[in-house]
Amino acid sequence: xxxxxxxSKTPETTAKIAFKDENSSFxxxxxxxxxxxxxxxxxxxxxLELKEQHGGKVIAINVGDSSNDxxxxxxxxxxADEAVRVDIEATSSxxxxxxxxEYAKSNDIDIVFTGKETIDYNGxxxxxxxxxxxxxxYFSFASHMDHDGSTATVTRxxxxxxxxxxxxxxxxxxxxxxLAEQRIPxxxxxxxxxxxxxxxxxxxEAEGNVKVLSYELPPVKGGIxxxxxxxxxxxxxxxxxxxxxx
Amino acid sequence: MSVLVFAESAKxxxxxxxxxATYYGHLTAQSIxxxxxxxxxxxxxxxxxxxxxxxxKVIQVNHxxxxxxxxxxxxxxxxxxxxxxxxxIVNHSSSGKSLSGRLAVKMNAGLVSGVNSIPxxxxxxxxxxxxxxxxxxxxECEINSANRVLTLMGNAYPPVEVSNEVNVENASxxxxxxxxxxxxxxxxxxIVPLPEAELVVSAGRGMKGPENWGIIEELADVxxxxxxxxxxxxxxxxxxxxxxxxxxxVAVRPNLYIAIGISGAIQHLAGVNSxxxxxxxxxxxxxxxxxxADYGVCADLFDVVPALTEAIKKHKSDS
Numbered sequence: 001x002x003x004x005x006x007x008s009k010t011p012e013t014t015a016k017i018a019f020k021d022e023n024s025s026f027x028x029x030x031x032x033x034x035x036x037x038x039x040x041x042x043x044x045x046x047x048l049e050l051k052e053q054h055g056g057k058v059i060a061i062n063v064g065d066s067s068n069d070x071x072x073x074x075x076x077x078x079x080a081d082e083a084v085r086v087d088i089e090a091t092s093s094x095x096x097x098x099x100x101x102e103y104a105k106s107n108d109i110d111i112v113f114t115g116k117e118t119i120d121y122n123g124x125x126x127x128x129x130x131x132x133x134x135x136x137x138y139f140s141f142a143s144h145m146d147h148d149g150s151t152a153t154v155t156r157x158x159x160x161x162x163x164x165x166x167x168x169x170x171x172x173x174x175x176x177x178x179l180a181e182q183r184i185p186x187x188x189x190x191x192x193x194x195x196x197x198x199x200x201x202x203x204x205e206a207e208g209n210v211k212v213l214s215y216e217l218p219p220v221k222g223g224i225x226x227x228x229x230x231x232x233x234x235x236x237x238x239x240x241x242x243x244x245x246x
Numbered sequence: 247m248s249v250l251v252f253a254e255s256a257k258x259x260x261x262x263x264x265x266x267a268t269y270y271g272h273l274t275a276q277s278i279x280x281x282x283x284x285x286x287x288x289x290x291x292x293x294x295x296x297x298x299x300x301x302x303k304v305i306q307v308n309h310x311x312x313x314x315x316x317x318x319x320x321x322x323x324x325x326x327x328x329x330x331x332x333x334x335i336v337n338h339s340s341s342g343k344s345l346s347g348r349l350a351v352k353m354n355a356g357l358v359s360g361v362n363s364i365p366x367x368x369x370x371x372x373x374x375x376x377x378x379x380x381x382x383x384x385x386e387c388e389i390n391s392a393n394r395v396l397t398l399m400g401n402a403y404p405p406v407e408v409s410n411e412v413n414v415e416n417a418s419x420x421x422x423x424x425x426x427x428x429x430x431x432x433x434x435x436x437i438v439p440l441p442e443a444e445l446v447v448s449a450g451r452g453m454k455g456p457e458n459w460g461i462i463e464e465l466a467d468v469x470x471x472x473x474x475x476x477x478x479x480x481x482x483x484x485x486x487x488x489x490x491x492x493x494x495x496v497a498v499r500p501n502l503y504i505a506i507g508i509s510g511a512i513q514h515l516a517g518v519n520s521x522x523x524x525x526x527x528x529x530x531x532x533x534x535x536x537x538x539a540d541y542g543v544c545a546d547l548f549d550v551v552p553a554l555t556e557a558i559k560k561h562k563s564d565s
Binding site for chain 2: 011013014017019037038093094097117119120121122123124125126127128129130131132133136137138140141143153157158159160161162163164165166167169171177178209210211212213214215216217218221222224225226227228229230232233235236237238239240243245246
C-alpha cells in the first residue's frame with residue numbers, strides 16, 4: 001500500500017501569539033515550531049502501522065519552504081520511508097490541498113492521511129478538499145481504522161457519537177485522537193532519517209481564494225470575582241443575576 | 247444573490263444548530279443583501295419553523311441512507327445553483343466540517359471555517375472574522391472568489407425569532423450514491439455533545455481518582471450540564487477520551503464552564519477560552535486558571551462542589 005501522510009508545521013502549543021507589520025502577519029520571532037500533533041501522533045503512526053502489517057511505503061508530504069525541513073526530518077525519524085516537500089509558501093487550504101491531490105494522483109496513493117485539524121488555523125479544511133479533488137470518500141475525525149489489505153473498517157466521530165463504515169478502494173482519512181499511539185523517534189531513527197530521501201518538487205499552479213487581512217487579539221476578560229467558599233448562595237446569585245447563565 | 251443555509255437535522259427534526267445557522271444566514275443577508283434559503287436533507291417535521299429564524303424559503307430534499315460528505319456536498323452545491331445562492335452557510339460541526347472542504351471545491355468557492363462574526367461586503371470585498379490559534383487570536387479573512395462557503399462556530403449566535411413559519415417545498419436533487427457502507431452508528435441518547443453544550447462541568451487531577459466523580463456528575467445533573475475533563479484525566483483513563491477538553495481534545499464554547507480541580511495549563515485554556523462565563527474552583531491560589539476566570543472559589547473542591555450543588559437545588563426550588 002502507498003500511504004501519503006500530510007505533515008503540517010504549527011507553532012508549539014505554549015507559544016505566545018503575537019503579530020507584526022500592523023497586525024497583518026504572525027510574529028514568528030522566538031516561536032518554536034513543531035509537527036502538527038494530529039499529523040504526528042495519529043495520522044503518521046497509523047500509516048506506519050499499516051505499512052508494517054501489509055507492506056508498501058509511507059510518504060510524508062509538506063507544502064512550504066526549507067525552514068520546514070526539520071519537521072519533515074522528524075517524520076522520517078519516526079519512520080516514514082521518504083518525504084516530499086512542495087517548494088512554495090502554503091498560502092491557503094485550497095492551494096495546499098491542490099498540491100497534495102496532484103501528488104497523490106500521479107503517485108498511485110491508496111490512502112491519504114491528514115490530521116483532523118491544525119492547531120493554528122483549526123480549519124479542518126484540507127482533508128475534505130483533497131477527497132473532492134481525488135473524487136474519493138472522506139472519513140473525517142477517524143478514531144479507529146482497521147485494514148485487511150482490501151477492506152478498511154473506519155470508526156469516525158459524528159455529533160454525539162461514532163459511526164462505523166466499511167470501504168473498499170482508495171480514500172482520504174483525517175486522524176483524531178485514538179487512531180494510534182504517539183511514537184517517540186529513537187536514536188537509530190534519527191540517524192537513518194538523515195539518509196532517507198527528502199524530495200523537493202515544484203508547485204502546481206492553483207489559485208488561492210482566501211487571504212488573511214489582519215489579526216487581532218481577543219478582548220481581555222474583565223477580571224475575576226472571588227467568592228467565599230462558605231457562600232455558594234452568592235455564587236449562584238451571581239451566575240443567575242449578573243452572568244445570566246443559570 | 248441569495249444566501250443558502252444547510253440546516254442540520256437529526257432523528258426527524260431540525261437541530262438547534264440548524265436554527266442557529268439560519269438566523270446567522272438572516273444576519274448575513276441583512277449585511278450583504280439577498281434572501282435566505284434554508285435546505286433540509288432528509289425528514290424534519292419542524293422544517294417550517296426555519297422561517298421564524300429568517301428563511302424566506304425552505305426546501306427539503308429526500309434522502310435515505312446515512313451521511314456521506316460527497317453526497318451531501320453534491321446536494322448542497324446543486325441547491326445553491328438552483329436557488330441563485332453564492333454564499334453557503336453550514337455549521338462548524340462534525341458533519342459541517344466533513345463536507346465544507348468538498349463543497350468549497352465543488353463550488354469553486356473560498357472557504358472560511360469557524361466564523362464568529364457577521365460578514366461584510368463593502369466595496370465588493372467580502373470579509374469575515376474567525377478565531378485562530380485555538381482562540382488565542384482572531385483573523386479577518388477576505389474571500390475573493392464569486393462563491394463563498396462559511397462554517398459557523400457553535401453557540402456564536404443564539405437563534406432569535408424574526409419572522410413566521412414558511413411553507414416547505416420538496417425538491418428532488420440527486421446527490422449520487424455513497425461509495426461506502428455504514429455498518430453501525432452509536433450515539434448517546436439524552437446527552438448534549440460537548441461541542442454543542444451550553445453548560446459544561448469539567449474536572450481535573452484535583453479529583454484524586456475516578457471514584458470521586460459522583461459529586462461532578464451530581465452537579466452536572468442538577469444544572470443539566472455535560473461533563474468534561476482535562477487531558478491528564480483522560481490519558482490516565484479516569485474518564486473517557488471524548489470528554490477531554492483542550493487544544494488537542496474538544497474545543498467548547500458554552501455559556502458556562504465550571505472548572506473543578508483543573509490548574510489551567512495553556513493547552514487546556516485554548517479549548518475553553520471562548521466560553522462566555524468561566525467559574526474556577528481550585529484550592530491552589532496560584533492556579534493559572536484563575537487568571538482566565540470570571541468567578542473563582544479558592545478552597546477544597548470536596549467541600550465546595552457539594553455546597554454549590556445544594557445552593558443550586560435551593561435556588562431552583564425557590565424560583
